[in-house]
Amino acid sequence: MSVVSPTELAGVFQQYLRQYAGGVLQGALPRAPPPAPLSHVPALVTNLHTFLRDDSAAPRFTKQEIAKITSVITTSEYCLETTIHLEQKLKEKIVPRLASKIDLSHEQDLFHKMISTCIQLLVQDLEVSCEPALQAMTKISWLHYDIVGDQSSYVTQIIMHLKNTVPNLRDNLASSRKYFTQFCIRFANSFIPKFIQNIYKCKPISTVGSEQLLLDTHMLKTALLELPSIGSEVKRQGPSTYTKVVIKLMTKAEMILKLVMAPIDNNLEGFVAQFVQLLPESGLVELHKVLDMKGTKLSKAQLSSMDAKFKDLSRSNSEVVK
Incomplete structure (x- = not known):
């Protein structure tokens, strides 16, 4: 009976960890796409990205589907932690100069990605439920x-x-x-x-x-x-x-x-200064949106002057922060 080396054993674990991630965990997700080739981690990750894009316009998940998604999260977390410990143990069983040959980081990344995808699915699902209320807000x-x-x-x-x-x-x-x-x-x-x-x-x-x-x-x-x-x-x-x-x-x-x-009171420069003070991370586009909400009508000359003032104040504000 031949003895299997730690590096060979790592290769076997890699194969079955990928198979479990792609065939079992991804397959357990509701409305999942067909599994990608199990030997190719990038293909599995790409497949998960496609899952998110395709799912963005889907109807809400049922309570049972939510339970499946959260189960995939908890199982992926367990697999991730186990894979990390497994890599450490295998490296302990091999001479130090060969330890770098044992690398399960791709498999760990795959479980990370599985968790991330599931969380995003849950976020999208809750956002779908809130969308009609946001539309009603604008009407x-x-x-x-x-x-x-x-x-x-x-x-x-x-x-x-x-x-x-x-x-x-x-x-x-x-x-x-x-x-x-x-x-x-x-x-x-x-x-x-x-x-x-x-x-x-x-x-x-x-x-x-x-x-x-x-x-x-x-x-x-x-x-x-x-x-x-x-x-x-x-x-x-x-x-x-x-x-x-x-x-x-x-x-x-x-x-x-x-x-x-806030009133402008014929003091456009003062209003721009107030905008930069209250919203230091916002840009010119958002300044225009605020003025549009206010119903403020500006001539081309006023608009040009306002834009120049905003850029000057933003530049000065950035220099102060530095």
């Missing part, structure tokens, strides 16, 4: 508001979808808390910019309409900050990595609306 007659009331119905709808979806994900990923946190961060990084783009579409808008939209934004910000523990009897503050993302992005939304409400 409100913001110009004709005469009094600020409670939060608008579109905000209530978004919060309802968060409450209906996130607790189940949190429970399913109870053993993989870091990946639940990643889901929350990715959702915030994807959803909030879309919300901001929809703010720019809420025009024409009155001062009272802007105040109502600012209230809505604050209520949504509060709900998003509570997202990691939403629907839970025990309220805990979310991870700092998550809360920083929400605060930064939602504060930008609030600043946009404060600028929309």
Whole structure:
């Protein structure tokens, strides 16, 4: 009976780890594409990318499909950790000069990619549920508001979808808390910019309409900050990595609306300075969008002067930061 060397054994493990990732884990995902050739890791990764693109317009996942996706996350996490330990153990069984020949990093990358793909599928699914509410937001007659009331119905709808979806994900990923946190961060990084783009579409808008939209934004910000523990009897503050993302992005939304409400009073340069101060990371395109929301009409000369002033202030601001 021949003795199998650690390098040969590593090759066998590589083959079956790829087979498990491509044939079992990827195959377990709902609406999965046909498996790529199991011997070729880049092909498997590309297949996962295609899965995301093709799935972006698909209907929402069922509760059973969500359970499959979260199961693939937890199983991939186990496989990833096991593969890391396996590589370490195999290297211990071989002479140091040959240790570099044992490399399971491609297989580890594949499990990383599987987890990342699953998280993105969950993010897309929640965004799909919120899309009708975002569309309703832009169809409100913001110009004709005469009094600020409670939060608008579109905000209530978004919060309802968060409450209906996130607790189940949190429970399913109870053993993989870091990946639940990643889901929350990715959702915030994807959803909030879309919300901001929809703010720019809420025009024409009155001062009272802007105040109502600012209230809505604050209520949504509060709900998003509570997202990691939403629907839970025990309220805990979310991870700092998550809360920083929400605060930064939602504060930008609030600043946009404060600028929309701010008077220009024939002092365009002063308004540009205020814009640069409140939104230091925003560009000229967003300045134009804010003015468009305000309904400000500028001549070509005024527009040219404003653009030049913005560039000067932005340049000075960048130099101060450095």
